[in-house]
Amino acid sequence: MQIPSKAIIPEDKLTRYLLVFRDKDDKSKFLAQAGFTLDNAASLQKAIIQLITVEDAIKDGKNEYGIFYRVEGMLEGVNGINLAVVTIWILRYIDDCFQFVTLKPRKDR
Numbered sequence: 001m002q003i004p005s006k007a008i009i010p011e012d013k014l015t016r017y018l019l020v021f022r023d024k025d026d027k028s029k030f031l032a033q034a035g036f037t038l039d040n041a042a043s044l045q046k047a048i049i050q051l052i053t054v055e056d057a058i059k060d061g062k063n064e065y066g067i068f069y070r071v072e073g074m075l076e077g078v079n080g081i082n083l084a085v086v087t088i089w090i091l092r093y094i095d096d097c098f099q100f101v102t103l104k105p106r107k108d109r
Contacts, residue, residue: 003052003071003089007098014041018103030105034077043078048087048100051075057089066090069098072106084108 036044055073074082084106
């Protein structure tokens, strides 16, 4: 199954979390390797959407808010460097919409 390209990616998730340095669980340095910064957050959003249009989603649990899905693959960087990532999505029970939850580096198995 594929996450639809119209899935919700909250801007705050990009500009106030993923692309901002954090003392704990920082992802901004990882994303910066591929050229993603606060100045081009829209490019990160576009790359995430591109990823979900080519890779399948795998059911990954559920809670009282919805069903979680995982999409793994290569995130195309703006500088030509690609990053192996895992993205997490939720299919919300309240409105049957997919929403982006987070992104993290993929650890090789």
